[in-house]
Amino acid sequence: MNDTVHDTERPDQQAYMAAVDLGSNSFHMVIARVVDGDIQLLHREKQKVQLAEGLNEQLVLSEEAIERGLSVLAQFADTLKPFAPQSVRVIATYTLRRAKNAATFLRRARTVFPFPIEVISGQEEARFIYQGVAHFEHFSGRRLVIDIGGGSTEFAIGEGLQPLRLSSRNMGCVSYAMQHFAQGRISEKRFARAILQAEQELEPIVSSFKAAGWQQAVGTSGTVKTIRDIIIGLGLSNNALELTHLLALKDHLVAQENSYQLDLPGLTDDRKLLICSGLAILIAAFNLLQIDQLVYIDAALREGVLYEMSDRLQHLDIREHSVASMQRRYDVDMAQAERVRNTALQLFSQVRSVWQLNDEDAMLLGWAATLYEVGLHINSSGVQKHSAYILQNANLPGFNQEQQQLIATLVRFHRRKIRLDDMPVFSLYQLSQVVCLLVLLRLAVLLNQKRRDDLLPEFTANAAMQTLELNLGRDWLTQQSLLAADLAAEQKALKKIAFVLDCPELAASSTVLS
Template identity: 75%
Template sequence: MSITESASTTSPYIAAVDLGSNSFHMVIARIVKGDIQLLHREKQKVQLAEGLNEDLVLSEEAIERGLNVLRQFADTLQPFAPQSVRVIATYTLRRAKNAATFLRRAKTLFPFPIEVISGQEEARFIYQGVAHFEHFSGKRLVIDIGGGSTEFAIGDGAQPLRLSSRNMGCVSYAKSHFPAGKISARRFNKAIIQAEQELEPIISSFRATGWQQVVGTSGTIKTLRDIVVNFGWTNGPVELCHLLQLRDYLLNFDNSAELELTGLTDDRKLLLCSGLSILIAAFQMLQIEQLVYVDAALREGVLYEMSDRMQHLDIREQTMYSLLQRYDIDQAQANRVKGTALALLALVRDSWQLDDEDALLLGFAATVYEIGLHINSSGVQKHSAYILQNANLPGFNQEQQSLLACLVRFHRRKIRADEIPYFSLYELPKVINLLVLLRLAVLLNQKRRDDFLPPLTATAKVQYLQLQLAPEWLQLQSVLAADLLQEQKILKKIAFKLEIPTLQDLPDGAVFTELAS
């Protein structure tokens, strides 16, 4: 039986796809007694970052290169269920102003959702890949030089302590400092100085944290390590003297296309000088003595997190708990709103085609909707959204983070449809449906009491929700009734109909006021 045949039957096969700035990678693995067993790897050179211009617009040629590789990956992954594949996009799609164009076109030929992640989240995945791949007792610094960015992480065991992503990569630096493979001492100096400037903001905090081992990962550092080993300059760790020796050797050539070195493949020639410059800067600024190479990185980190989620160990749960503690959120109220939101979701789940992931994200939004009280109670929804949009949220990709911020931003008062962002992973009707559920859950728990709500009944269809509330109970809640009337008007402005029959059946005068929107 083939790998792909097994993937659709009984074996726990999973796949991780990394849409990097230099290459696209795919790794297929299986879970064996809670551990990851790698089975198949594919790598395709794409150089997306080369197609990113000064205005951060991705060229049509670069988009087509990426889409062509996704077509190939889609064929290999055809038997896999959606939940068994995770696709991560990094620097270039994180930065490109027209990333949405790429993602829309990718949807038509690649059936798996593409998650664009933050630089810190990328660094976290890289660290997790190394930590799970090779045990080390003590703190270690992990460095990964990518096509558009370089990630730095310090951790102890499986726990990352410091994470940073710097906007310097072997493709972008090759383009700006070593165009067409040109080599000179001046070019090296300018590239190294720019990299050192980019590193300056993190130097103090990283040095203060400290480490006992430095690890390099991925293709650029592997290539540099292989070259210095093949020269016979070292048979183990890489040191700064080896990198400077390699730079001096390269200055004997005018163009990197002339290079014929053991360990240097043709597709790496034009990136050698830029990658070397970045690593020299890292050694000098962080005062690194030795670096060892480990053959694990982002993809392996993604696989291990997928395995954890299958065992119901979701790092996002820990992230939410940390927010609860850090911002001293009223946990009792958060639990009330979350319980009501999820109870409503269960009633309309089939009608609105919502799934477990939607329930999870709605629950997260309900948990932290009041996080902005830490700033001010006036405009709390705006403060909450700002915190969630800009905080480091381990485990969340950029769209999940933006969805949380969006739901919380409009959990009360007016909904500004033009401020709802475009989502590649979530259709607008789903965003609106989740928002309606959160708004109702917040409204219905405004008295902050555990014994307040009667049993709820709801039915739904497209852009419509009917909520049944006991008339004798609602008749006693004049303020809530006024709020629900106002909510009907607010939702009507975004073409959503909220119907509450018992509200219309109240005797004249039962609702004596309407609160301002």
């Protein structure tokens, strides 16, 4: 299936999409279509993987966990065979965010799963979760959203579709089960230790979240759903959860002594070893955030991903807002940013087919061109390093970790020496692709160094593998001795990374000047 099903004989054009969530406990896939601007879910798949269980204290993912993940991805790939790459979005969360050998998993995943896997930050995960809830069910006031995952727990406060506070804490039902309830053992002391650790993890965000305030508290995903189903099944509540219900369930679990022997309404076998750790985290959240009541909503990260995909189909890309916000925050010289962006994209349009670049590459290049000077806010000396640091560490909603890292890398090497050894290893991008984008950005910055709108002549660019021929016009370049010298220096800099920059007028102008 493609992004949009085009049929001239049918007026009800529909966009088919799939979102895949590689969580720390389970892998989820949802398939949907857009009907009259709304998302209609067509199919769901869920497979227990427990990636977080395979993450050791050194943050290395075990071979067994990798194999479990690859096996499920192969199954998902079979379901997604009819889909074009642009109609599928795959998001990876806590475990692949933390694992030191995540690159190994991603590299091996490409052999069984043809779609790119995006590792996202904790804040980005919280934003997607909030968007899923906000789109799923309207609420006129301010909302607190809690999602207890296998390796992390996400918290968000927002109003309408706008998130106001986002946080991801390193506590999850799989990791806490291994740490505090090993072999399914349950006791009052184990609960007390788990709750205390969760409260310590929550402490840094409590004052900020309580200051924001909320009128409704919402829980999402499997852990909260299971706790709610058990509490309703035991007759402790009809719907909403309160602290007294959670404490009553804790007492009931402690009396059982071991998770393996639990027999409770709403508790499936695959949740038995996780119920105590999930409950401890939820009790800690109730305690520190002073939550009165919490309701369950059946929407989370993957629904948020679907809604954002739908927005992009309508050309509403949140990344544009993130970039604009960054420009305002660091008082970027917008006229210069636009000059560099326009030049970079002019060059891009002339070389994209030969270098096999795509629309997404163009957007990332354009954003790097508009943000390359954010580091001037710190110091003009070493601006490329300052800018890269800010872009690498800023919260940029809508960008996955590699997209953000790619922009930071382009900006880091937009001037001076290019150190390939210092570049990160990407999963979503080839090194040759990164180098091509970097060359275009460097040239765009160099050609606009005088910060004038009326300076550049008409130019052309012709590309070959690891080669770019730039034609600026001989008469014009002979009048630009400083630029000619800088272009000659750029030729030498690119030659060190085995890239050839050819500028025929440069040799001619050098002869004239001599």
